[in-house]
Amino acid sequence: MSEMATNKPAAALERRPGTFRAALKRDLLLAFRNRRDLVNPLVFFLMVATLFPLGVSPEPAFLAELAPGLVWVAALLATLLSMDSLFRADFEDGTLEQALLSPQPLMLVVLARVTAHWVMTGLPLTLMAPLLGLMLFLPAEGMPGLMLSLLLGTPTLSLIGAIGAALTVGLRKGGMLISLLVLPLYIPVLIFGSGAVQAAVTGLPLAGYLALLGAMLALGLVLAPLAIAAALRISVSG
Amino acid sequence: MPRWFYQLASPRWCYGITGKLLPVFAVLAAVLLLGGTVWALLFAPADYQQGNSFRIIYIHVPSAILAQSCYMLMAIAGAIGLIWKMKVADMVAKSCAPIGASMALLALATGAIWGKPTWGSWWVWDARLTSMLILLFLYFGIMALHAAIEDATTAAQSTAVLALVGLVNIPIIKYSVEWWNTLHQPATFKLTERPAMPAEMWLPLLVMVLGFYCFFAVSLMLRLRHEILARERRAGWVRELVECR
Numbered sequence: 001m002s003e004m005a006t007n008k009p010a011a012a013l014e015r016r017p018g019t020f021r022a023a024l025k026r027d028l029l030l031a032f033r034n035r036r037d038l039v040n041p042l043v044f045f046l047m048v049a050t051l052f053p054l055g056v057s058p059e060p061a062f063l064a065e066l067a068p069g070l071v072w073v074a075a076l077l078a079t080l081l082s083m084d085s086l087f088r089a090d091f092e093d094g095t096l097e098q099a100l101l102s103p104q105p106l107m108l109v110v111l112a113r114v115t116a117h118w119v120m121t122g123l124p125l126t127l128m129a130p131l132l133g134l135m136l137f138l139p140a141e142g143m144p145g146l147m148l149s150l151l152l153g154t155p156t157l158s159l160i161g162a163i164g165a166a167l168t169v170g171l172r173k174g175g176m177l178i179s180l181l182v183l184p185l186y187i188p189v190l191i192f193g194s195g196a197v198q199a200a201v202t203g204l205p206l207a208g209y210l211a212l213l214g215a216m217l218a219l220g221l222v223l224a225p226l227a228i229a230a231a232l233r234i235s236v237s238g
Numbered sequence: 239m240p241r242w243f244y245q246l247a248s249p250r251w252c253y254g255i256t257g258k259l260l261p262v263f264a265v266l267a268a269v270l271l272l273g274g275t276v277w278a279l280l281f282a283p284a285d286y287q288q289g290n291s292f293r294i295i296y297i298h299v300p301s302a303i304l305a306q307s308c309y310m311l312m313a314i315a316g317a318i319g320l321i322w323k324m325k326v327a328d329m330v331a332k333s334c335a336p337i338g339a340s341m342a343l344l345a346l347a348t349g350a351i352w353g354k355p356t357w358g359s360w361w362v363w364d365a366r367l368t369s370m371l372i373l374l375f376l377y378f379g380i381m382a383l384h385a386a387i388e389d390a391t392t393a394a395q396s397t398a399v400l401a402l403v404g405l406v407n408i409p410i411i412k413y414s415v416e417w418w419n420t421l422h423q424p425a426t427f428k429l430t431e432r433p434a435m436p437a438e439m440w441l442p443l444l445v446m447v448l449g450f451y452c453f454f455a456v457s458l459m460l461r462l463r464h465e466i467l468a469r470e471r472r473a474g475w476v477r478e479l480v481e482c483r
């Protein structure tokens with residue numbers, strides 16, 4: 001009896017990496033099966049970047065100055081718009097309820113979900129960013145800064161956005177609301193992300209900005225799953 | 239734990255005690271705000287550089303302070319409601335949001351009015367202005383979430399989570415905006431900061447801040463009492479109260 005009692009938690013702990021891996025595998029597989037949905041944020045990203053030269057000015061020197069901010073704003077909006085569907089399908093078919101009831105820690109399941117989301121949106125956005133940089137005449141020196149800052153910044157955007165998605169998952173009109181909730185929280189990432197690109201363009205050291213983005217990512221990785229899990233419990237039970 | 243702490247959890251007790259405290263704070267707020275305003279506008283000396291236009295500080299600073307402390311109270315009350323499932327704490331948190339939002343709005347509006355004569359423009363992307371604007375956005379988000387969820391308990395819990403997430407973010411936002419500002423435009427124009435205001439200037443400011451806090455207490459209690467009655471409308475004591483009228 002006592003042996004069982006001591007063994008059980010240990011066994012549960014050992015299973016935890018397995019939980020994360022299994023959940024991640026499932027989410028990635030589901031995403032690959034619905035490949036058409038993956039393209040949408042990328043197309044949106046491209047289209048927003050096209051709007052700025054048309055709306056502001058096609059002048060290369062002018063666009064080059066704005067480019068760091070524009071690419072970052074476009075990436076931020078693309079991530080934001082892809083957030084709404086993060087938990088929706090799982091909520092509607094009852095998978096989310098099963099995840100809440102399961103003995104596995106919800107935080108890990110949630111973290112896997114967010115990781116899968118980032119692999120499907122944040123990572124492709126990062127890889128596509130140089131193309132947008134070219135379209136907006138971002139100087140070549142800015143490209144490494146752009147990609148590195150997006151690589152460190154987009155996971156934070158996914159983590160914060162997931163809090164908003166979890167809070168609004170049970171609501172019918174989630175889309176607009178999620179932007180209202182999440183956009184103010186995105187501001188620090190935007191500031192340091194576009195700051196990093198600007199520093200790269202002007203030849204200033206990047207390390208400080210990247211360290212700050214990394215710090216925010218670390219904080220987000222630790223705290224956001226807590227908030228997401230709590231929010232999901234409230235949304236689903238309410 | 240003292241007894242009153244447990245009693246706070248009872249809507250009925252809260253309704254009773256706020257009913258007794260309300261007149262006290264209302265009189266205090268009226269006296270402090272009236273006295274402070276007269277002192278600040280008529281008797282405090284004019285600024286040697288800004289002349290009389292600086293007097294808006296007596297509205298601007300208290301409302302900015304209150305906008306921030308109101309967010310703190312809202313997040314703490316939300317956490318208490320989330321952890322101990324205390325209904326009254328939920329109601330306090332809900333009542334805080336509109337007051338805090340209007341205080342942030344007041345701080346921004348008075349800041350704009352003050353900015354025009356001193357800086358020459360209504361709005362400057364200064365670190366403090368920007369972080370106050372973001373605080374206002376956070377309030378808007380919380381109010382929007384509250385409005386979107388029909389069930390009162392779920393709404394309270396969800397907004398509490400959001401308020402706590404915001405609380406973690408506020409220092410990050412504050413510092414990021416400050417660094418961003420110093421990186422982009424190194425102090426082109428800054429309000430000439432006097433290291434120490436003379437006492438004739440800051441004493442009325444202190445009175446105004448206290449007056450604003452009393453006013454906040456009054457409006458919070460009014461909202462809270464309304465909220466208690468609305469949420470407890472099926473309770474026996476509320477029905478008795480209504481029938482007595």
